[in-house]
Amino acid sequence: MPRRFRNAITLFIVSAFIACFPTALAEPRAFGLDDLLHMEGLGAAGADPQGRWMMVEKIRPYDEITDYSFRTYAYQKSGHQIWRYDMRAGGEPERLPGLDPEPHTYLQGFSPLGKYLLLMQYHSGALSMLAYEMDSETVRTFKKTPAFSRSGEHNPVWISDTAFVFAALPDGDLPATTSVRARTGKALAKGWRDAWSGEAATAVEVRTYAEDQSNQPEAGELVVADADTGRVEVLADGLYADLRVSPDQRWLAGLAVSKPRPADPDRLLDREPRRYKLVMFDLETRRQVRLAENLEFYPYTITWSPDGRRLAAYGWERGKDAAEGRFHVIDIASGSVTRFDHPGLDLVSERERGWRQRPERALFLGDRLAVFARRAAAGSDPGGTFTDRNFMQTGLGRADWYTLAGDGKTHNLTASLSDVSAIPVHAGPGHVTLKAADGVYRFYRDGGVRRLSPDVDGQLQMLTPGTFATRSRVIRPEFSTEALFSVTGAGAARILMLDLREDQAVSPVLIDAPDSQASPLAGSLAAGAVLFRTENGPQSHLFLARSGSQGRPREVMRINSHMAGLDFGEWRVLSYSLADPESLLKNQTVESCILLPPDFDPHAPPPLIVDIYPDIGPTCRKEGPKLAYPDPDSPYVWASKGYAYARLTTPRELIRTEDGPIAGMDEVIGAGVDAILKEKLADPERIALYGFSQGGVSALYVAAHSDRYKAVIAANSWADLFSHYFGPAGVYSYLYGSFGAFGRYDATSGSDFGIGRTPFQDPEVYYRNSPVFLAPQIDIPVLLIHSDMDEFSMSQFDEMYGALFRAGKDARYVRYWGEGHGPSGRANIRDMWERFDQFLSDTHVAPENGGMPACQACR
Numbered sequence: 001m002p003r004r005f006r007n008a009i010t011l012f013i014v015s016a017f018i019a020c021f022p023t024a025l026a027e028p029r030a031f032g033l034d035d036l037l038h039m040e041g042l043g044a045a046g047a048d049p050q051g052r053w054m055m056v057e058k059i060r061p062y063d064e065i066t067d068y069s070f071r072t073y074a075y076q077k078s079g080h081q082i083w084r085y086d087m088r089a090g091g092e093p094e095r096l097p098g099l100d101p102e103p104h105t106y107l108q109g110f111s112p113l114g115k116y117l118l119l120m121q122y123h124s125g126a127l128s129m130l131a132y133e134m135d136s137e138t139v140r141t142f143k144k145t146p147a148f149s150r151s152g153e154h155n156p157v158w159i160s161d162t163a164f165v166f167a168a169l170p171d172g173d174l175p176a177t178t179s180v181r182a183r184t185g186k187a188l189a190k191g192w193r194d195a196w197s198g199e200a201a202t203a204v205e206v207r208t209y210a211e212d213q214s215n216q217p218e219a220g221e222l223v224v225a226d227a228d229t230g231r232v233e234v235l236a237d238g239l240y241a242d243l244r245v246s247p248d249q250r251w252l253a254g255l256a257v258s259k260p261r262p263a264d265p266d267r268l269l270d271r272e273p274r275r276y277k278l279v280m281f282d283l284e285t286r287r288q289v290r291l292a293e294n295l296e297f298y299p300y301t302i303t304w305s306p307d308g309r310r311l312a313a314y315g316w317e318r319g320k321d322a323a324e325g326r327f328h329v330i331d332i333a334s335g336s337v338t339r340f341d342h343p344g345l346d347l348v349s350e351r352e353r354g355w356r357q358r359p360e361r362a363l364f365l366g367d368r369l370a371v372f373a374r375r376a377a378a379g380s381d382p383g384g385t386f387t388d389r390n391f392m393q394t395g396l397g398r399a400d401w402y403t404l405a406g407d408g409k410t411h412n413l414t415a416s417l418s419d420v421s422a423i424p425v426h427a428g429p430g431h432v433t434l435k436a437a438d439g440v441y442r443f444y445r446d447g448g449v450r451r452l453s454p455d456v457d458g459q460l461q462m463l464t465p466g467t468f469a470t471r472s473r474v475i476r477p478e479f480s481t482e483a484l485f486s487v488t489g490a491g492a493a494r495i496l497m498l499d500l501r502e503d504q505a506v507s508p509v510l511i512d513a514p515d516s517q518a519s520p521l522a523g524s525l526a527a528g529a530v531l532f533r534t535e536n537g538p539q540s541h542l543f544l545a546r547s548g549s550q551g552r553p554r555e556v557m558r559i560n561s562h563m564a565g566l567d568f569g570e571w572r573v574l575s576y577s578l579a580d581p582e583s584l585l586k587n588q589t590v591e592s593c594i595l596l597p598p599d600f601d602p603h604a605p606p607p608l609i610v611d612i613y614p615d616i617g618p619t620c621r622k623e624g625p626k627l628a629y630p631d632p633d634s635p636y637v638w639a640s641k642g643y644a645y646a647r648l649t650t651p652r653e654l655i656r657t658e659d660g661p662i663a664g665m666d667e668v669i670g671a672g673v674d675a676i677l678k679e680k681l682a683d684p685e686r687i688a689l690y691g692f693s694q695g696g697v698s699a700l701y702v703a704a705h706s707d708r709y710k711a712v713i714a715a716n717s718w719a720d721l722f723s724h725y726f727g728p729a730g731v732y733s734y735l736y737g738s739f740g741a742f743g744r745y746d747a748t749s750g751s752d753f754g755i756g757r758t759p760f761q762d763p764e765v766y767y768r769n770s771p772v773f774l775a776p777q778i779d780i781p782v783l784l785i786h787s788d789m790d791e792f793s794m795s796q797f798d799e800m801y802g803a804l805f806r807a808g809k810d811a812r813y814v815r816y817w818g819e820g821h822g823p824s825g826r827a828n829i830r831d832m833w834e835r836f837d838q839f840l841s842d843t844h845v846a847p848e849n850g851g852m853p854a855c856q857a858c859r
Contacts, residue, residue: 051526125182458489
């Protein structure tokens with residue numbers, strides 16, 4: 001080939017390289033929606049008991065998923081595939097052989113000796129259990145559909161190295177918590193066909209007064225599955241929860257679940273609409289024994305004694321409220337029940353760290369029980385209390401582990417320690433192991449205390465990996481013989497691995513993290529190795545680090561390489577005072593965050609998107625972006641389009657006034673916007689409000705009480721507190737007969753919209769806080785977005801649109817069919833952002849240059 005042609009081709013290739021790889025040879029380009037939709041992800045991880053395999057849930061690129069039907073939204077919950085890494089042989093990780101890669105597959109844990117790996121698979125509404133044999137690389141699928149709950153009630157349990165037990169739903173049923181959209185869609189389509197053909201009646205009835213069926217079992221089966229043979233044996237009819245195997249594997253404890261009780265208008269805040277009764281199964285004879293029949297129990301509170309002769313659970317007498325409950329100890333041989341009062345103490349709620357309103361786990365310490373509690377308020381029930389708490393509530397008194405005796409005596413085990421964790425580390429014969437800020441301590445029933453952890457420079461945080469079925473923050477797994485702790489503070493980040501056996505045959509192991517921001521995912525004391533996730537901007541890297549002199553951490557996987565070198569904008573922190581002399585909020589100081597777009601020019605401030613949501617705090621990321629999943633409402637997409645983005649701090653105590661739960665929202669938001677404009681970080685003439693979910697009703701409320709904004713977008717929310725209180729629960733009303741948001745408003749704690757009075761008692765507070773009735777006051781253009789399969793009924797925004805239309809306001813309304821709590825399908829996500837662009841352009845909020853599109857040629 002002549003040189004001039006070679007030179008021309010070389011010039012063309014270099015030019016193309018520069019055009020499509022600006023991160024390498026030119027200015028970084030802005031992150032965009034295409035990048036978001038091509039995101040990969042990571043889920044749970046775990047090591048096998050023998051220390052050979054490290055298993056990881058790797059989430060394929062979001063725009064390559066073919067099934068977006070999971071529950072009410074698919075992102076973060078879909079696309080999972082199982083990968084493995086051989087910690088002995090090394091090499092490259094591989095997708096687990098023998099598994100269909102199309103369904104979403106999730107880790108559930110290994111059998112006790114590691115012969116089998118238990119998995120769950122989801123595909124187009126169907127959920128199934130799988131047992132994968134590690135040696136033969138073969139899989140058995142069990143046809144029974146497992147019951148499913150993200151709060152831990154229906155975790156399967158191994159009863160040997162080859163058999164496990166799980167709660168199954170009736171044939172043809174699907175769990176609402178995975179399959180509500182898919183199941184509802186199929187049922188509606190069948191109903192339409194039946195109605196149009198005239199072949200079958202399609203009516204579904206719900207009743208306010210119905211026969212009390214709570215003495216009848218909920219439909220389902222308790223099954224024993226044999227992974228060797230694939231055989232399924234029905235152990236009992238009915239639905240079961242909180243399955244727990246005794247330490248000697250002789251007994252299986254569980255809670256028989258009743259059908260729901262009829263709604264009682266005077267007891268709408270009861271925590272448990274079902275009854276849970278304790279049942280024991282002799283796994284040798286398959287004999288069934290019912291114990292403590294006068295008590296109802298909280299699911300996920302059962303604890304076995306180390307000798308397997310007793311168990312404890314939190315329960316209360318039938319007809320009483322769960323808050324009046326106590327921990328009870330049941331003797332298996334005699335059936336005797338001992339109630340353990342906690343005088344002078346208030347049991348700590350799991351809700352305080354982000355989940356259910358139920359007591360933290362109890363432990364056996366000889367003949368005593370150890371519970372996590374704080375001193376009760378003066379004048380409380382002398383037998384002890386259990387108080388409802390708000391989500392992540394702050395300002396509460398110190399909590400400790402106390403022992404309770406049958407005679408009512410209590411003792412503070414951890415009074416001398418600081419920052420004691422609610423999550424226990426271990427319980428064994430005559431001892432319990434607990435974590436404080438500076439170490440791990442073992443407490444003995446004779447009063448002795450031994451420190452198990454070495455002296456480390458930093459604070460300890462226990463690693464409690466969750467699963468697809470139970471979140472890591474709330475999982476209460478059976479105790480293992482080892483535990484992992486992250487060590488944070490001065491110096492390099494490290495992981496401490498402890499052998500929890502009484503003789504501590506393996507000395508404590510310290511493993512250095514690859515960097516100070518690395519997060520441990522799983523570890524193996526047998527392998528002396530920990531799997532870390534590290535972040536390099538938007539990229540994620542998996543490193544396997546080993547103890548001692550086994551070499552430097554080895555990178556075993558990298559995801560989201562396509563986002564290397566992108567410009568995501570810059571977070572700034574704002575601190576300001578809420579000092580309106582007419583307001584109840586004066587003299588309060590808060591801190592908020594604002595994301596400035598790439599190429600921010602202080603001489604030409606960008607338009608501002610104010611994302612509103614009740615009771616949130618600062619969310620700055622000074623160290624750079626960390627995208628855990630392809631969030632369709634990502635602030636980085638707003639920044640990529642040339643907007644400044646602010647999600648302003650809105651503490652519940654500041655936005656709640658005598659006039660309503662969000663009546664102070666407009667003042668709190670206004671103060672934050674003032675602080676932004678004072679710093680000249682945004683254009684005061686181009687500010688739009690945005691709210692999703694609880695933020696949608698909040699944004700509409702603010703729009704009705706201020707004239708400074710130019711447009712408002714409200715998505716997948718509600719607008720009429722009155723009709724929302726009484727109305728359908730969206731997609732959950734079709735098949736599940738769910739109506740009324742009573743608890744959201746009747747509550748005096750634990751809810752951002754708690755009013756504490758019904759619409760019958762105080763209709764005015766509902767009217768004056770409802771955007772539907774404030775529509776005449778909204779003088780800016782409105783974009784409403786909703787979905788027909790959201791848990792918030794789309795009829796709420798039908799009402800809002802009707803109110804705006806009748807009031808003569810500028811409004812447009814977009815409805816997505818088949819979607820749940822926001823769009824999940826890639827086409828609908830793209831469509832939503834195109835509509836945002838058009839709306840903000842039409843209202844003269846959009847950047848003058850129309851934003852910064854991604855390099856399409858690089859796709």
